[in-house]
Amino acid sequence: MRKAVIIGAGLTGLTTAWNLKKLGWEVLILEKNNRTGGAIHTHREEGFTFESGPNTGVISHPEVAELFEELYPEITVEPANEEAKRRLIWKNGRWHDLPAGMKDGITTPLFSWKDKLRLLAEPFRKPGNDPDETLDHLVMRRMGKSFLEYAVDPFILGIYAGNPSMLVTRYALPKLYNLEQKYGSFIKGSIKKQLELKREKKENPELYHYHKKATREMFSMSGGLDKLISALTNKFSADEIQLECQNTRVCPVNGRYVVRYHQLGEAKTIESDAVITTTGAHEVPSILPFLRDDEKQKINNLIYARVVQVAVGYNEWRGIPLKAFGGLVPSKEKRDILGVLFLSAFLKDRAPEKGALLSVFLGGVLKPDMIERSDDDIRKIVLSELKKMMMVPDCEPDLLRIFRHHHAIPQYSKETGERLDIVNTIQQQFPGLLIGGNLRDGIGMADRIRQGVTMANQLNELFSKNQ
Numbered sequence: 001m002r003k004a005v006i007i008g009a010g011l012t013g014l015t016t017a018w019n020l021k022k023l024g025w026e027v028l029i030l031e032k033n034n035r036t037g038g039a040i041h042t043h044r045e046e047g048f049t050f051e052s053g054p055n056t057g058v059i060s061h062p063e064v065a066e067l068f069e070e071l072y073p074e075i076t077v078e079p080a081n082e083e084a085k086r087r088l089i090w091k092n093g094r095w096h097d098l099p100a101g102m103k104d105g106i107t108t109p110l111f112s113w114k115d116k117l118r119l120l121a122e123p124f125r126k127p128g129n130d131p132d133e134t135l136d137h138l139v140m141r142r143m144g145k146s147f148l149e150y151a152v153d154p155f156i157l158g159i160y161a162g163n164p165s166m167l168v169t170r171y172a173l174p175k176l177y178n179l180e181q182k183y184g185s186f187i188k189g190s191i192k193k194q195l196e197l198k199r200e201k202k203e204n205p206e207l208y209h210y211h212k213k214a215t216r217e218m219f220s221m222s223g224g225l226d227k228l229i230s231a232l233t234n235k236f237s238a239d240e241i242q243l244e245c246q247n248t249r250v251c252p253v254n255g256r257y258v259v260r261y262h263q264l265g266e267a268k269t270i271e272s273d274a275v276i277t278t279t280g281a282h283e284v285p286s287i288l289p290f291l292r293d294d295e296k297q298k299i300n301n302l303i304y305a306r307v308v309q310v311a312v313g314y315n316e317w318r319g320i321p322l323k324a325f326g327g328l329v330p331s332k333e334k335r336d337i338l339g340v341l342f343l344s345a346f347l348k349d350r351a352p353e354k355g356a357l358l359s360v361f362l363g364g365v366l367k368p369d370m371i372e373r374s375d376d377d378i379r380k381i382v383l384s385e386l387k388k389m390m391m392v393p394d395c396e397p398d399l400l401r402i403f404r405h406h407h408a409i410p411q412y413s414k415e416t417g418e419r420l421d422i423v424n425t426i427q428q429q430f431p432g433l434l435i436g437g438n439l440r441d442g443i444g445m446a447d448r449i450r451q452g453v454t455m456a457n458q459l460n461e462l463f464s465k466n467q
């Protein structure tokens, strides 16, 4: 039996280990914390169920749907209800609906008339030829300033807590990049993709049904996202997951790996055929001390947005109607929050019946110092913004919890290519070592699941070939 050590018991580590276990591998997961789940963490207090990390994901890859099918009935996927289709954007002192179709797109005050007209010519504009073009340039080129400021900027704040001028499109939004590169235009590309799917349905129904598993539907889990983590954790015996592992160090020895770590003061050593790291980039240099300094530097050359998430709960809601997914605040509007999710509007049982649960985001790449502010400051900022933006009367919320994430979301900027190259080179030089996690392959939960499945298959193929 081949043995793999997986470092990190977040969604990536658990998915990787589970898929390797199904392929017949002996697995050992080493986690530095005293719980599994990593960024995913559900809290239950005073009638509210809230998350300190991700709130919802998107079923954007078939691997996600397959994992959920496999974990049923231990988990019940909770799709967001119809309200979640409505997204709000803050402009000039009030919320506006983000247009969902052509008609709304024409009438919305979010975009200028000039840019609305310019959009008609989008299919005829030449594709770009700079593979490292940043997102702001791409959008300015194809769509115009008001689309950048009032659609893409808030969207990027919502997903990356980032800045479109820092993110390289082909790494940060590869699907969008490919639309332009493959089809020459976003509009033409979206239409042609639909036609391709129709053709695939006729010519290769099996592949079509596989692709269709990626419904793009938004999900949480009934009762909170930690249900997904418990279901995955339950796939392993107590021996297979080691918690509170400190100073984990990997050393390649004669084509195998020696892994040393300390657990509750006790030094431990194990040998394995393969090692997979699934931690943030900043942890990799200490886990793989045998790498050269320039290699460590290229892996670690990754900025993470620092994010403050504040869960705010009211037993009785007296603000504006919460009939939407939430609202995003373009950076041009210069407010103190990045956005707010109306969680109890689209997920069940998150707040008492007449109440509301909101999640407010602050900080991000543009305001990295927000994380250093005191709890009292953050509380004041949040309550003052909710009063102005959500018309919440002057009353204390029934719940307010502050969560600080120093390494929340990696920013796939221009250094990404160099990082991916060095990861590939190291993996080729040390067969059986995979450097995974969110330093590559996407930042969302769906991306993490797909990476876990891919890495398990990749390792298994490598060892089957070498047998």
Ligand SMILES: Cc1cc2nc3c(=O)[nH]c(=O)nc-3n(C[C@H](O)[C@H](O)[C@H](O)COP(=O)(O)OP(=O)(O)OC[C@H]3O[C@@H](n4cnc5c(N)ncnc54)[C@H](O)[C@@H]3O)c2cc1C
Binding pocket: 007, 008, 009, 010, 011, 012, 013, 030, 031, 032, 033, 036, 037, 038, 039, 040, 052, 053, 054, 055, 056, 057, 058, 245, 248, 278, 279, 280, 283, 287, 307, 309, 405, 407, 408, 409, 437, 438, 443, 444, 445, 446, 448
């Ligand atoms: C505030 C916030 C909001 C988010 N919102 C969304 C969202 O709405 N939708 C979405 O899809 N995604 C969202 N994400 C991203 C999503 O949470 C992540 O993509 C996913 O949970 C990351 O999983 P992971 O296993 O790759 O990493 P992590 O969850 O970070 O897990 C890594 C694990 O490795 C462990 N570890 C680190 N160093 C070591 C070491 N030296 N030795 C042993 N173990 C170690 C850590 O303790 C951790 O358990 C959000 C993230 C944050 C922080």
